[in-house]
Amino acid sequence: MIDIQMEPKKFEVNSKWFSRHYNKLSKKYPYEYVAVHNRKVVDHDEDIKRLLERVNKKFGETSRVIPIEYVSPEKVDLIL
């Protein structure tokens, strides 16, 4: 059963954990997409399509709260 009330909180926790650990993740998984859940990397791949297929298959509906982000060791300034 999915706990609807807890879903935003779970996504927030996963997102914040990703941001806090970005530097470490970018060294461990350079130029890859990482999927984060329950304060850990649950899967990674350089191809987002492959990664999504595996994450969706493994986590089903829960994949809604799993951020998938690209990590790079190169430092950039975000100029929007």
Add this chain to the structure above:
Amino acid sequence: MKIYGYWGELDAPVIMAEVVYERLNIKKFVRFIVDTGSSKTILIERDLKRMGIEYSHLQKSDKPSIGIGGAVETYFIPSVKLIFSTDVGTYTEKLKNIYVLRHEPKNKKDEERIKRIPSLLGRDVLDKYTLVVNKKRGLVVITDEEVRVR
């Protein structure tokens, strides 16, 4: 009502929302960078893929956009809801369109740079509220309450 965000890995304010596209029964949480310079709220390809939406599901915009790296192809998803988690429950913002930018990388370096571009929460949402950001205090808040600056 207050929507709380945080300062993300790109040293930019992040707000999270659930993006709901009822026509295709799709709901996904997305991280947005708060961008007062962007006139529209924009999804990037990574989040579009996470939502399982193909470009063939989208309508192409007649108006070209200027984005990072120059002109890009612009698509839009009509009638989208953004559901924010707030201090008093959830808050739904209905958008007539949410825009999707399709970048065409010219080379490998370009491709790598494009992969890092985040989805953006633009002024079509922000203009309705007050945005409070303070990096020193780690504060990112969108609110409909009165904010006094002295």
